[in-house]
Amino acid sequence: MSSLEIAELTGKAHKNVLADIRTMLDELELSWADFSAQYKDSTGRGLPCFNLDREMTDTLLTGYSAKMRLAVIKRWRELEEAAKEPSFDMARLSDPKLLLALLTDNVRKVVSLEADNTELTQENQLLEQKVVADAPKVEFFNAVITSTSIHSVREVAQSIGTGQNRLFAFMRQRRWIDRHNTPYQGKVEAGYLVAEPHSYKCPETGERKTKFTCKVTGKGFTKLQSLWAAREADLLGGEA
Numbered sequence: 729m730s731s732l733e734i735a736e737l738t739g740k741a742h743k744n745v746l747a748d749i750r751t752m753l754d755e756l757e758l759s760w761a762d763f764s765a766q767y768k769d770s771t772g773r774g775l776p777c778f779n780l781d782r783e784m785t786d787t788l789l790t791g792y793s794a795k796m797r798l799a800v801i802k803r804w805r806e807l808e809e810a811a812k813e814p815s816f817d818m819a820r821l822s823d824p825k826l827l828l829a830l831l832t833d834n835v836r837k838v839v840s841l842e843a844d845n846t847e848l849t850q851e852n853q854l855l856e857q858k859v860v861a862d863a864p865k866v867e868f869f870n871a872v873i874t875s876t877s878i879h880s881v882r883e884v885a886q887s888i889g890t891g892q893n894r895l896f897a898f899m900r901q902r903r904w905i906d907r908h909n910t911p912y913q914g915k916v917e918a919g920y921l922v923a924e925p926h927s928y929k930c931p932e933t934g935e936r937k938t939k940f941t942c943k944v945t946g947k948g949f950t951k952l953q954s955l956w957a958a959r960e961a962d963l964l965g966g967e968a
Contacts, residue, residue, distance in 0.1 A: 729785050729804070731778040732767055737803055738796035742777075743913060749778045752788055757936040759927040773919045878922055878943045881909075887949075888956045895952075899942075902955065910940050920948030 731749055735742040753760055763784065766774045780788065782804065789797045885895040899905045904915050911921035923940040930937050944952065 729780055729782075729800070729807075730765065730767065731780070733803070734780075734785070734788070734800060737799040738792060740796070743917070746776070746778065746913075748791065749780070749788060752784075754938065756787075760925045760938060761927070764925070775917055775919070878924075878945060879949055881942055881944060884944050884949055884952055888953050890956070895956075898956065898959070899952070905942055909942050911942050915948070919945055920951055921945065 731745045732742055734740075735745040738745070740748075749763070750760060753763065760778075763778045763780060765777050765779045767777050769775055785800065785804070789800055792800075881895055881899075882892045885892045888895070890898075896905070896909055900907065900909075903912060904921065905911050911923045915921045916923060922943040922945060924943050925938050925940055927936055927938050929935070
């Protein structure tokens, strides 16, 4: 079950459910990466979430109210019952009424799909025309913003013509990262940054701990480039 579904069932904010899961995994000395996933919001952005099995979900719920636990337990029961349902019985097709209902439903679905495909085709044509018209102006921007690659802060700093430490300081000033260079959740959810978890064994205590490396998405790369350019323009304006 995803953290997003748990949030919907319990009525808790998704960011709070994420925080609860991270705390639980830390206490259990488990890596976040083993349960990390992504979902897409209404705009198509990929945002972080967790996928938990039944055991981890039950463990998480021990700290929730009885009403919240009941809502999630009922959903688990629905999922389990759905998994037990037998496949469609072909013998039922001998019933003319059922056969007619199935055919009618399928025709409706086909018509709906054809309408959707027509609309998508028109949208794609408009987008293609827009891309061709804007290509000379936005070639670099498009290459970065649509990239699925993740960039290190050093790579971004080199690209915009500064040093890694200066860029880290700039990102802290802009409230993108904290003093440990860990991304703020808002920037992660906005699709600008990724907190890449790394599990390691503390040499002093022998405990398993997790640290995070700040990485920049294609969208964040473009945004930082714009902010840095505006910064330099302000500095030049001040000198004038």
